[in-house]
Amino acid sequence: MTDVQAAEVLHGAPVTESRGQRVVHPSRAQYVALLKKLLDDGYVMCSDLTAVDYLTHPGRPLPDGVSAERFEVVLNLTAITTRDRIRVRVQVPESDATIASVFDLWPGTEAFEREVFDMFGIRFDGHPDLTRILMPEDWDGHPLRKDYEVGRIPVQFKGAHS
Amino acid sequence: MTAVENVRQTSEGGQEMRSRSDIGAKELLREVGSVLRMSEAEAAKLGQIPADPDEDQTMIINMGPQHPSTHGVLRLMLELQGETVLRCKPIIGYLHTGMEKTGEELTFLQGGTNVTRMDYLSPLNNELVFSMATEKLLGIENDIPERAVWMRMLLSELNRMSSHLLFLATNGMDIGAVSMMLYGWREREEVLRFFQKVTGLRMNHNFIRPGGLAADLPPGWRDDVLAILDMLPARLEEYDVLMTNQPIWRERLQGVGVITADEALALGTSGPILRSTGVAWDLRRDQPYLRYDEVDFDVIVGSYGDAFDRYAIRLNEIRESMKIVRQILDRMPSGDYRIQNKKVTPPPRARIDESMEALIHHFKIFTEGFKVPEGEVYVGIESPRGEIGCYIVSDGGPKPYRIHMRAPSFVNIQALPHMMRGGLVADAVAVISSVDPVLGEVDR
Amino acid sequence: MSLVRNVLDDGLGGLDHNFVTGKLEDLVKWARSRSSWGATFGLACCAIEMMGSGGAHYDLARFGMEVWRASPRQADIMVVAGRVSQKMAPVLRQVYDQMMEPKWVISMGVCASSGGMFNNYAIIQGVDQIVPVDVYAPGCPPTPETLIHAIETLHQKIEDGEIMRRRAASGAGANLHIAEIPAQHSPIPVSLTAARAGATA
Numbered sequence: 001m002t003d004v005q006a007a008e009v010l011h012g013a014p015v016t017e018s019r020g021q022r023v024v025h026p027s028r029a030q031y032v033a034l035l036k037k038l039l040d041d042g043y044v045m046c047s048d049l050t051a052v053d054y055l056t057h058p059g060r061p062l063p064d065g066v067s068a069e070r071f072e073v074v075l076n077l078t079a080i081t082t083r084d085r086i087r088v089r090v091q092v093p094e095s096d097a098t099i100a101s102v103f104d105l106w107p108g109t110e111a112f113e114r115e116v117f118d119m120f121g122i123r124f125d126g127h128p129d130l131t132r133i134l135m136p137e138d139w140d141g142h143p144l145r146k147d148y149e150v151g152r153i154p155v156q157f158k159g160a161h162s
Numbered sequence: 163m164t165a166v167e168n169v170r171q172t173s174e175g176g177q178e179m180r181s182r183s184d185i186g187a188k189e190l191l192r193e194v195g196s197v198l199r200m201s202e203a204e205a206a207k208l209g210q211i212p213a214d215p216d217e218d219q220t221m222i223i224n225m226g227p228q229h230p231s232t233h234g235v236l237r238l239m240l241e242l243q244g245e246t247v248l249r250c251k252p253i254i255g256y257l258h259t260g261m262e263k264t265g266e267e268l269t270f271l272q273g274g275t276n277v278t279r280m281d282y283l284s285p286l287n288n289e290l291v292f293s294m295a296t297e298k299l300l301g302i303e304n305d306i307p308e309r310a311v312w313m314r315m316l317l318s319e320l321n322r323m324s325s326h327l328l329f330l331a332t333n334g335m336d337i338g339a340v341s342m343m344l345y346g347w348r349e350r351e352e353v354l355r356f357f358q359k360v361t362g363l364r365m366n367h368n369f370i371r372p373g374g375l376a377a378d379l380p381p382g383w384r385d386d387v388l389a390i391l392d393m394l395p396a397r398l399e400e401y402d403v404l405m406t407n408q409p410i411w412r413e414r415l416q417g418v419g420v421i422t423a424d425e426a427l428a429l430g431t432s433g434p435i436l437r438s439t440g441v442a443w444d445l446r447r448d449q450p451y452l453r454y455d456e457v458d459f460d461v462i463v464g465s466y467g468d469a470f471d472r473y474a475i476r477l478n479e480i481r482e483s484m485k486i487v488r489q490i491l492d493r494m495p496s497g498d499y500r501i502q503n504k505k506v507t508p509p510p511r512a513r514i515d516e517s518m519e520a521l522i523h524h525f526k527i528f529t530e531g532f533k534v535p536e537g538e539v540y541v542g543i544e545s546p547r548g549e550i551g552c553y554i555v556s557d558g559g560p561k562p563y564r565i566h567m568r569a570p571s572f573v574n575i576q577a578l579p580h581m582m583r584g585g586l587v588a589d590a591v592a593v594i595s596s597v598d599p600v601l602g603e604v605d606r
Numbered sequence: 607m608s609l610v611r612n613v614l615d616d617g618l619g620g621l622d623h624n625f626v627t628g629k630l631e632d633l634v635k636w637a638r639s640r641s642s643w644g645a646t647f648g649l650a651c652c653a654i655e656m657m658g659s660g661g662a663h664y665d666l667a668r669f670g671m672e673v674w675r676a677s678p679r680q681a682d683i684m685v686v687a688g689r690v691s692q693k694m695a696p697v698l699r700q701v702y703d704q705m706m707e708p709k710w711v712i713s714m715g716v717c718a719s720s721g722g723m724f725n726n727y728a729i730i731q732g733v734d735q736i737v738p739v740d741v742y743a744p745g746c747p748p749t750p751e752t753l754i755h756a757i758e759t760l761h762q763k764i765e766d767g768e769i770m771r772r773r774a775a776s777g778a779g780a781n782l783h784i785a786e787i788p789a790q791h792s793p794i795p796v797s798l799t800a801a802r803a804g805a806t807a
Contacts, residue, residue, distance in 0.1 A: 019298050019539045044427050047542060048551055048568040057557040060536070076540045076551065076568070080427070080441065083448045087540060103188075108430025110192065111576050119262075128188035134255040134605060135728075136693045137175030143263055143727055150263055151727030174693070227694065228701055230646055230676040234653070235694060256694045257650055260728030275723065282651035328654070347661030354658075358789045364658075365651055365747055602650050605691070 011037045014063040023087040025066045031090050032100045035075070039105050043077035043086060046102070049112035050074050051092075051120045055146040070094035071122055075102075092122055101126040119144035179222055179239035179251040193241075193249040195580035219243060225590070227256045233332065233594060234601030238578070245586045250579040254572075257605040265565040269531025270296050273562065274368045277552070280567055281603040282365060283328055286321040287545040288567070288603075289370040290314055294451065295541040295552040296372035299534050302501055309497035310374035315452045316387075316490045317360070317370065319483045323394075324353040325546035326476045326483075329598050330401060333473060336595040337414050339405060349397055356386050373507040374500025387491055391484055398480060406474065415470035419581035419593035422467055429580070430573045433548025434479070435597060438464035438471035445544035457489045469596035476546075476598075506532050531560030540568075547571050547598060569603035631767075638682070638708065639765040641670045645681030645705060647698070649688025652715035652747040656687045659750035669757060678704040683760065684737070685753075689717035690730045702737045710769070711779060712756050713739040716746050738779035740769060744786045751787040759784055 008015045011034050013026035026034040052072045054060060062068055069091035077086050092099050101124035102109050113124045114133040121142040124130060132139065141148055182190060226237040235256035241249040265276050277292045278285040297303040327350045334342025354364045359380055361367040369376050405411045421431075423439040436443055444461040446454040462478045464471025500507045508527045509520035526532075536558040542551035548570030555564040574597050581593045648656050660666045660674065675681040678701045690698055702711070713733050716722035719742045721731035733739060740763075743756035759782055763769040772780035 018537055019301075021540065045432075046430050047432075047549060048540065048553060048566070050553060050566045050568075052538075052555055052564045057563055060557075074538075074553065076542075076553065078542075078549075080443055080448075085449075085540070085542075106430060107192070107428050108573055108576055111572060115572075128186060128192055131176040132255075133177065134258040134693075136255075137177055139692070143260060148263075149727070150260070150267055152725045153721075153731055155725065227697055228647060228676075230674075235649055256691060256697065257689065258691045258693065258728050259650075259689055259724050260726040261724075263728075264724060264726050279651055282654060343657075344662050347658060348663070351658070351661065351663045362789070364749065364789050365654065 010034075014065060016063050018087070021085060021087055023089055025063055025089050025091075027066075028090055028092065028099055031088075032102065032105075035077075035088065035102055035105055038077055038086065038088070042079040042081055043084075044080055045078040046075060046106040046109050046112075047078045047085070048074075048076040049102070049109050049116065051116045051122055051144075053120060053144065053146045066091060071097060071120060073099055073116065073122065097121055098123040098125055100124070103127055118142070121145065174253060177253050177255075179241065179249065181222070190249075193251050193579050195250065195583035220248060227253075233599055234604075236575070236594070236599060236601055236604070238590070238594075240582075240587070240590065242587065245588075247582045247585055247587065247590055250582045250590070252575050252578055254575065254601070254604050257601045259602075259606060261606045262565055262567070265562055267561065269560045270372055270534055270562065271527060271531055273565065274371050275366075277565075277567060278366045278368055279602060280569065280606055281545060281547065281550065281571070281600045283600050284321045284325045284546050285366050286317045286370055287543065287550060289368065290318055291541055291543045291545075291550050291552040291567075292554075292565075293370050293372045294543065295539050295554045296534065298539045298541060299537055299554060299556050300372070300506060300532075301535070302373070302503060302506065305503070306374060306501055307498040308495040310499050310501070311452050312490055312494050313375055313379060313499060314370055315454070315457075316487060316494070317357075318452070319486045319490070320353055320356065320387075320390075322546045323480050323483045323487075324350050324357075326480045327353070329476050329546075330405075330473075333595045333598075334405060336591050337411065339411070342401070342404065345397070345401070345404075349394060352390050352393065356383075356390060359383070359386060371500070371507075373503065374498070376500075378499040384491060387487060391488060391491075394480070394484060398477065401477065406477070412470065414588075414592055415468065415473060415596070416466070417468050417470075418585060418589045419469040419472075419596055420467050421577060421581055425580060426467070426577065429577050431548065431570075431577050432573070433544070433546070433570055434472045434475045435548065435574055435577060437462065437475055439467040440465055445542060445549055449542070451541075451543055456493075457486050459483075459486050469592050472596040472598075479546075533558060533560050534562075542568065545570060547600065547603075548574060550603075567603065567606060569606065571597075571599035571601070572604045572606075575599055575604060635765050635767060639761040642682040642710075642761070642764070643680065644671055644674045645678050645684040645701065646674045646676050647684050647686050647701065649686070649690065649694065650717070652687035652718070655747040655750055656685060656714065656753060659753045664750040664754060666754065666757070669754070669761065671757060678702070679706060681705055682708065683710045683712060683757070685712045685714050685757075686718040686733045686737075686739075687714040687747075689715075689722060689724060690733050690736070691728050692730070695730050695736055698733065699736050710740045710760055710764070711737050712741045712743060712753075712760060714743045714753060714756070715748055716744055719744065722746060734779065738773070740773075740780040741782045741784060743784055749787055749789045751790075752784070755787055756784050 010024055013024050013030055013034055016023050055070055071092040073090045073092055075088040113127050116122050117130050118132040118134050220241050220243045222241045224239055227235040237253040239251045240247050261276055268276055274289045277288045280288050327346045331343045331346025358364050361369040423441050426436045426439045442461050442463045447461050459482045462475045464475055504523050508524050513520040514524055534556045536556055538555040540553045542549045550570055551568030553566040554562050557563040582590045666672050713719045718733045721729050741756045741760045743752050745752050769780045
């Protein structure tokens with residue numbers, strides 16, 4: 001597993017750089033406190049909240065002190081006054097796939113968190129209504145997980161990539 | 163399968179709106195549309211409505227997913243007292259296509275065909291943000307030839323115009339000016355005709371690709387663009403007469419669907435909704451991409467945060483886009499339409515007959531795909547609906563490990579309960595129309 | 607119909623007599639084909655092209671179809687325009703069931719016809735798994751000309767009764783496949799004789 005040297009520390013969490021964009025790596029325990037501080041720093045808009053399943057790519061570069069887990073919850077925040085963006089990546093283990101909800105900080109994350117729950121199965125504590133949003137209510141499984149088949153049916157012609 | 167069995171099957175269980183006694187306080191406040199803390203007076207008014215819906219005073223009804231005015235397959239559950247909307251819960255997912263999962267199976271060159279169908283009213287913007295994210299991962303974002311960049315800007319702005327023209331058409335029809343539907347489509351056809359000439363398709367072009375574009379502009383394109391620019395201003399004046407200054411239009415839209423700046427930011431809305439509240443946030447100006455910092459245009463901002471402001475913003479954004487297109491016409495540089503990087507862009511077809519290397523590169527790029535270095539990146543641009551973002555994680559292979567599109571309509575729909583609260587059902591239609599959602603990108 | 611020829615050639619003065627006789631069946635089929643109303647089932651990108659074909663350049667009103675009824679009770683043709691997802695499938699079936707006989711289905715676009723480019727867990731691989739389809743219109747999205755070609759093919763088959771024969775033969779929909787008309791710089795007139803001559807299946 002390759003580790004990158006953290007460039008700085010922001011509110012107690014290591015910060016790395018990815019293609020010119022700042023990325024903060026809090027732990028699950030630091031998550032909400034760090035985000036509250038970022039909100040106070042001016043990151044008033046939560047542009048995006050999503051997750052990644054690193055089941056088939058465990059060896060991704062992470063800063064020292066951050067241990068890789070199966071899931072990562074990724075937030076992209078935007079500051080309106082400073083025109084700045086920052087990314088937050090939190091490791092979420094498969095055995096205990098829960099994390100705090102940031103609905104109280106940004107109400108606009110309600111739909112994002114439901115989508116992550118629907119697609120990955122990560123539960124958000126404190127979310128007002130954690131139900132599926134894209135799949136039917138009685139759907140089995142979490143489609144965007146890497147161990148969930150894409151569900152192709154065999155067709156007569158071969159596509160370019162197969 | 164009998165019809166009766168199917169009626170039972172169309173229930174979405176926990177995703178539907180439940181009676182007040184069944185849901186928690188936070189969710190109730192959210193459905194009522196309280197984004198930030200409600201005032202004491204409003205909370206008190208809420209308490210006057212009977213908690214038990216069996217008391218026959220409120221009614222939970224369903225609007226959609228098959229509905230002429232919901233702009234696609236959006237399902238809204240409304241709790242009504244008479245005609246007044248008390249609570250609103252949007253239920254989405256009726257167009258979920260698994261595009262993010264499909265994106266993991268397609269190479270970066272094929273990815274454009276997938277993402278372009280998300281926001282099908284501005285497909286070139288989807289392709290643009292995907293290509294920009296891929297180029298950032300490849301590290302070639304500063305090496306794209308000038309002509310390619312300016313061509314991308316031209317197409318992106320024309321797409322903004324065609325999308326806003328469609329907004330005017332559907333907004334007009336939803337409010338009742340049904341003839342507006344015909345006028346808006348008439349103008350849109352002209353822009354689509356130009357796209358057909360340049361890209362080969364009227365919609366879902368897959369023209370903006372990582373590294374540049376698929377082909378160069380055809381000869382005579384300047385005349386075509388000038389024809390569009392000459393025709394539109396007079397028509398926009400007609401719409402001003404038909405709609406903007408008309409008392410019925412103003413009655414229907416002014417004061418409807420009001421949202422304040424704090425609420426809009428808290429909800430994460432962007433684009434015309436955020437700008438209608440007075441926040442002058444336009445990614446073309448505030449985080450410029452392509453060459454938007456070299457062209458001169460105004461960011462249209464409203465002040466009341468109502469549906470009329472959003473309509474006026476989009477109408478004037480067409481004018482601003484025309485201004486930008488005129489400047490692009492003057493300044494379009496000559497050069498390549500795509501980067502000449504053998505690993506990324508396929509060689510010209512003529513060279514395949516001459517050079518073995520070119521043939522091998524062509525073969526590898528189209529079958530296996532070019533490999534993108536490991537990393538993750540997020541790029542956001544201004545689509546007609548707001549900030550569209552693309553988050554790609556690459557593991558060093560030819561296909562994205564994870565691709566996620568931050569769709570503006572997905573977030574803007576969260577503002578619906580707030581905007582509809584206390585309004586009538588007819589205002590609900592006006593509000594949805596002013597948010598201008600595209601369900602393809604909501605559900606992906 | 608030589609009567610029609612006479613009128614076309616000489617106007618009403620060309621009529622040798624002012625009684626029109628014919629079979630009631632023919633009259634009913636003629637009326638059904640000329641005034642069918644579509645049910646709005648626009649789902650995704652194809653819905654935009656469907657709306658475009660109702661617009662001024664392509665003008666479905668010439669064929670009696672400018673009225674798109676939202677209520678399935680008042681509609682005859684359901685044009686499934688777009689990709690049908692797992693959640694939408696029961697809704698599609700419910701709307702189809704609520705339509706009154708005689709009803710027809712046009713599957714517009716490749717996603718509705720076969721799942722299109724989305725061969726995955728989320729999309730029904732062809733709407734004919736849920737409702738019987740009469741005409742398949744290919745394209746992604748089909749140009750308005752292709753949609754008009756599909757509609758006119760359907761109208762012709764309704765008018766000459768061919769559609770009921772095809773349905774009886776297949777047990778489900780009429781299964782007509784039409785050729786896609788590619789996009790052109792200006793709207794091309796859809797040759798009605800070609801449409802009326804039939805489709806490739």
